[in-house]
Amino acid sequence: MTTVVTDNCLKCKFTECVSSCPVSAFRAGEEMLFIDPDVCIDCGACISKCPVKAIFEDLDLPEDMTHWVDTNATESKKWPKISAKMPPMDGANDRKVALGF
Amino acid sequence: MGSEIKIFKGGCPQDCPDTCAMVFSVQDGVLTSVTGNPEHPITRGGLCVKLKDFAKHHYNPDRILYPQRRVGPKGSGQYERISWEEALKEISGKWNSIIDDYGSQAILNCCYLGNQGVINGLTSGDAFFNRLGATVSEKTFCASGSSTGYVMTIGPTGGVDPESFVYSKLIVIWGQNTMSTNLHQWPIYQEARAKGAKIVVIDPQRTRTAKEADIHIRLRPGTDAAFALGVMNVLITENLVDQDYIDKYTHGYEELKGRVLSDYGVERVSEITGLTVEEIQSFARLYATIQPCVIRMGVAPERNRNGGQSIRAICSLPALVGAWRHVGGGLLEMPLWEFPLKYEEMSRPDFIKPGTRVANITQLGKVLEEFQDPPIKSLFVNNSNPVSQAGHSSKLESHLKKDDLFLVVSEHFITDTAKYADILLPAAMQAEQLEVMLAWGHFYLTYNEKAIEPPGECVSNSELFRRLAKAMGFTDSYWDRSDYEMLNDFIDWSSPRLEGWNMEKLREVGYVSLAGATPDKRLPHAEGNFPTPTGKCEFLTTQADKGNFVVPVWRSMYEDMQPGEPIDPLPEWLPMRESPQSNPELAKKYPLNIVTPKAHAFLNSQYANERNQRHRQGEQTVTIHPKDAEARGIQSGEVVRVFNDRGSFQGKAVISDDTLPGLVVSILGYWHEHNNGSAVNSISSNEFSNLGHAPSFSDNLVQVELVV
Numbered sequence: 001m002t003t004v005v006t007d008n009c010l011k012c013k014f015t016e017c018v019s020s021c022p023v024s025a026f027r028a029g030e031e032m033l034f035i036d037p038d039v040c041i042d043c044g045a046c047i048s049k050c051p052v053k054a055i056f057e058d059l060d061l062p063e064d065m066t067h068w069v070d071t072n073a074t075e076s077k078k079w080p081k082i083s084a085k086m087p088p089m090d091g092a093n094d095r096k097v098a099l100g101f
Numbered sequence: 102m103g104s105e106i107k108i109f110k111g112g113c114p115q116d117c118p119d120t121c122a123m124v125f126s127v128q129d130g131v132l133t134s135v136t137g138n139p140e141h142p143i144t145r146g147g148l149c150v151k152l153k154d155f156a157k158h159h160y161n162p163d164r165i166l167y168p169q170r171r172v173g174p175k176g177s178g179q180y181e182r183i184s185w186e187e188a189l190k191e192i193s194g195k196w197n198s199i200i201d202d203y204g205s206q207a208i209l210n211c212c213y214l215g216n217q218g219v220i221n222g223l224t225s226g227d228a229f230f231n232r233l234g235a236t237v238s239e240k241t242f243c244a245s246g247s248s249t250g251y252v253m254t255i256g257p258t259g260g261v262d263p264e265s266f267v268y269s270k271l272i273v274i275w276g277q278n279t280m281s282t283n284l285h286q287w288p289i290y291q292e293a294r295a296k297g298a299k300i301v302v303i304d305p306q307r308t309r310t311a312k313e314a315d316i317h318i319r320l321r322p323g324t325d326a327a328f329a330l331g332v333m334n335v336l337i338t339e340n341l342v343d344q345d346y347i348d349k350y351t352h353g354y355e356e357l358k359g360r361v362l363s364d365y366g367v368e369r370v371s372e373i374t375g376l377t378v379e380e381i382q383s384f385a386r387l388y389a390t391i392q393p394c395v396i397r398m399g400v401a402p403e404r405n406r407n408g409g410q411s412i413r414a415i416c417s418l419p420a421l422v423g424a425w426r427h428v429g430g431g432l433l434e435m436p437l438w439e440f441p442l443k444y445e446e447m448s449r450p451d452f453i454k455p456g457t458r459v460a461n462i463t464q465l466g467k468v469l470e471e472f473q474d475p476p477i478k479s480l481f482v483n484n485s486n487p488v489s490q491a492g493h494s495s496k497l498e499s500h501l502k503k504d505d506l507f508l509v510v511s512e513h514f515i516t517d518t519a520k521y522a523d524i525l526l527p528a529a530m531q532a533e534q535l536e537v538m539l540a541w542g543h544f545y546l547t548y549n550e551k552a553i554e555p556p557g558e559c560v561s562n563s564e565l566f567r568r569l570a571k572a573m574g575f576t577d578s579y580w581d582r583s584d585y586e587m588l589n590d591f592i593d594w595s596s597p598r599l600e601g602w603n604m605e606k607l608r609e610v611g612y613v614s615l616a617g618a619t620p621d622k623r624l625p626h627a628e629g630n631f632p633t634p635t636g637k638c639e640f641l642t643t644q645a646d647k648g649n650f651v652v653p654v655w656r657s658m659y660e661d662m663q664p665g666e667p668i669d670p671l672p673e674w675l676p677m678r679e680s681p682q683s684n685p686e687l688a689k690k691y692p693l694n695i696v697t698p699k700a701h702a703f704l705n706s707q708y709a710n711e712r713n714q715r716h717r718q719g720e721q722t723v724t725i726h727p728k729d730a731e732a733r734g735i736q737s738g739e740v741v742r743v744f745n746d747r748g749s750f751q752g753k754a755v756i757s758d759d760t761l762p763g764l765v766v767s768i769l770g771y772w773h774e775h776n777n778g779s780a781v782n783s784i785s786s787n788e789f790s791n792l793g794h795a796p797s798f799s800d801n802l803v804q805v806e807l808v809v
Contacts, residue, residue: 001150001702001717022147022288023280023313041280041309041701042717045137045147059713083291 002037004072006065008054008099009033012092015085017046017055028082029075036076052101104129109552110611113152114531115704116214118542119285121148122612125532125552132156132532132553141612142264143285143543150702150717159530163514166557169525175502176521185558188524189572195507196479203475205234211462213242215484218536220587225562226483227448227657228579229570234454239461239656239794242490246403246795248652250412251434253642256632259439261395261431263543264620267292268429271391273301275415277399278308281701283542306766307759318384320374322696322799323405327674329414331370333361335385336421343423350629351420353641360671389422393430405800407675409792414672420638425626435541440615441596450658459662463796464787466497479507483562488517489706489780492787492796495748511565514710517773527559534561535584544616548607563587645670651794664794678788679802691745691802693729695765697781703770710772721752721776724766725805730756733805740808748783751808765805
């Protein structure tokens, strides 16, 4: 079981998700967030909070996105914990529009 | 589609401390989503992994939708649909004939907390079975040992408000995996931590919660009381106690001190617990000097032979250091003790005929095997799945298979217990019924609206017992009321805690706090005021004269026929019934202890029939220490068999030092059909803990071998 952040987060980092996480499982990568699968409890509280629908439970992950499971597992170990909302990256709102949200 | 989405207020039905306030969304009469209420101070908008697909769960195609009669052999799962009228006629006919031949005590109810509501929960069948004259069932699956030990020490107090933990500076989580089984408390701990609090976890296993703690104390299972008494020894010998608090607000300190100093020196406690002397000393010093300090006591310490006295020892600690003086200091077990509910009116113990016997349903297999004069000829199961949850389940199954036991089960699904039923009755789920949810992990009473119609012919437990009462010819007004009227009658609106509240206001607002003070003000025992006979924290209990007892709420409010076994009036440690140290003969055959914690993605056995939940939980595993695995030639991922004389189950080996040498860990809740035909309680005994008839699920020896 795991819940993962995928490429819609890239260059956005809206971080709406992090304050909904009861166990502080998010990690702040340079250009996107990751979820540490060893900490995530799979409650799903973050999924609906993401304005660009970047978060998926593995059960719902489209087939061409399954590599994000491994990416979250490895990248999450490299970056610091984030549990308070931060300002999004520059251009995040434009990217949101470009993504169709 | 396209019609308006209607929103209803929900309350999570599960036997969990968090009792979340839910939001039911309904479109065209269909429950489309269930989410956490963002306004609720505990729920804070999120549910948990267990309830993630709760809306879909209501539409699971395996639901029992109609009454059914068994047509194949017992356990074959072959049923035919019958009408409610036929079902009620068959049940009442059979019961009347059993009553004629054997007397009404040949009938027994097995009900627990499959739903935690006021009218559909633990006590939902009490009035009916008391009126019927059935054997009274003692329902002690969880927290009864804690209840007795707690009440004997500090009385039925709600303790520290879980929301007051934000003011704590030392939070001691004793025997609980908070992140899996009390999730909504965790952010409160993090808030305290951000203000400088330390978190200590006391648990044999390195759980996901223990991994996040500042200090993890890994004692051997069943040694909690010894550890607590050893901590007391340090507090007393190093003069770290709050003598003023002890003098004013406690009873029996000199007696406790005598025992602690003579029997629980740190060297001995180190040997018993497997902890170092330094670990015991440094915890005691932290506990005495960091204030406010608070203990969140889980249920796990009660699950061994000495469980009740473990609770007594733990509950004694806060008074010794004066922790109760501070907001956010003391101990939390169950706020439920302060809920203004009229249990006597719910359970109607006045219906019970004097001298009626009692059967403990955690020992259901033993009861069916041993009870005579009369034997149990009919069992009625609702809100529970004893084949999964009771001790020595293989024995229980062998009795459920017998043709001379008339078994009626009201259920959502054909569970490991329901598959043996002669008659199946279809039970409603939470969005399909009106309820008010009580809570044992916080102070809120929560309203649950009926959001959708039950499918097929499913009925709430309240309606089930109305129908049974009518079928049995009971004319008492108890069963003439609507659900709303029953709820209104069972809540004590005259309580000061509910001043200005009534049912209508509760329906409008959705929840009400019963804490009596805001979290920054609640100080239940700063000046004693313990609801015990002496009004003090009773290290030396004044309630031992009549011997062991089960708190009446766990036994239909019946006060007679209490167990009465002798009780040591002071906290003590006794070795486990089954451990290599205490039972070397048995350990020659079965050298490993086992603990069987609650699952992360299931609630006991509920939701374990959902494929997605099994994916989230993963398959049954057996976590074994590298040393024990090596000695048995077991490699990670291999299938192993866990067994003793009582039974066996299988699981995939996980080799990890997250468990201690000599201790294996396997999760509770898997259904037999998904788990090679068995599960963890096949190996557990049905012996009691020493107080409150709690089961001793963590007091079992097993062997583990490779399946070849």
